[in-house]
Amino acid sequence: MVKNVIKMVDIDKRFPGVHALKDCSFELNKGEVHALIGENGAGKSTLMKILTGVYDKNGGAIYYKGKEVEINSPKAAQELGISIIHQELNLMPDLTVAENIYIGREPMRFKGIFCDSLLQNKMAKELLDNMNVKIEPTVKVEQLTVAQQQMIEIAKALSFNSEVLIMDEPTAALTESEIDELFRIIQELKAKGVGIVYISHRMEELKKICDRVTVMRDGEYVGMKNMNEVTIDEIIKMMVGREIYEGVHDLERHQNHEVVLEVKHLTSGKKVKDVSFQLRKGEILGFAGLMGAGRTEVARCLFGADPKDSGEIYINGQKVHIRSPKDAVANGIGYLSEDRKRYGLVLGLDVNTNIAMATMPKFSNRLGFLKEDQEKVNATKYIDTLSIKTPSGKQLVQNLSGGNQQKVVIGKWLTRNCDILIFDEPTRGIDVGAKSEIYKLLNELADQGMSIIMISSELPEVLRMSHRIMVMCEGKITGELSRNIATQERIMTCATDRTA
């Protein structure tokens, strides 16, 4: 009897200009959680897209329960019992939660003419209740946060009752408690015999739920280990094959620098309530808090993307009026949004253009024609410094791996030469190696005098990077901690407002 449900042997895949997979192998047992690990662009998503019929393979074989199969379409994969939660969210914003979950297989009534929406909503509600997710089936997806959308993707995949479930970075946008919930669901599925492929850049998760780990590097299979026979350090070494930067910097230096940004009593809608803080030159100011605490809303308001109801903003002591992102950019503020697909990138354009995008006047002549060569020189610089993995600057951004798309957004704002940069979850979906590169870069930018606001849900990251930490809860600032007294516990106390 064969033990594995899936066996992929010598899989080969080429895209124009990219040899994405070279003789890659992978296997998955019934009831196993198998981690698939590798740096951004290593080929993890591509391998799983081949398994789920999204891409054709150029070589190699796939066995399902011991029998060789051809999986030519996502539908064929679903019929075999293989489903996937894609890394990039694929929901339809103007449809409801229930409509998204059952799209294409709606329960019908009147001889199959009408969708039975009542039944559909009931089914969706049961599914979500079972996951302990409190989202109404009838709300439109566009009203949900990234984390909530992720939960809907998971619910959708579960609704297929598959024997194999692939999760491509399911926790990237989730809070701690949502992650716990997901892990509980994973344990249940495992007990039912479902095999799970788990892709994540959060190394600390692997030990908690995975049985085995397969490591990939540059489109190649590096090795497979039993989780209890390997340390996280060994896994990291297998995936990057080099040393990782550990930055420490002078923490007290910024106390006396001048204030570049001062926010007084900022209020906007229901999410931002009387927020005041100062940002100094060359400072990295961390913003911690639980999902929904209002951190992103403060950023959006500062950037002119959301209207402010009251409050004042001063830049270098001068009161400014920021009514649109254009005003913000003119005042030297840049914003790297957490939702890069919606706000950060134009996926159908190439890398060079995306990087130049926040700085168009610089790259067009007086008649409005683009100076493509300058655009290219500039983009090449950031492709190098940020190690963006792409065959050239002419590649469409939609063809880059998730983590590399994030780096393009960073390149775009660095081109702009802002004085104040707001990074919203800058390392979400970014591998350990590139993460440390981004930390290094943030430190360098701060050293050069740029002031940085860093919103992050990863406490170790906030503690490691920030000179000072503001904590938010329910739209209000509930704590300000200097780096030398900040601990995870102190931050959490303020974030849940147990001080009140």
Ligand SMILES: Nc1ncnc2c1ncn2[C@@H]1O[C@H](COP(=O)(O)OP(=O)(O)OP(=O)(O)O)[C@@H](O)[C@H]1O
């Ligand atoms: N549709 C495509 N067209 C061209 N190149 C592609 C396409 N999809 C992926 N690639 C390239 O294949 C390589 C592997 O990408 P893949 O998305 O599988 O990486 P990944 O391991 O999932 O990375 P990440 O952790 O950033 O999500 C990358 O170099 C990527 O740019």
Ligand SMILES: [Mg+2]
């Ligand atoms: Mg990927």
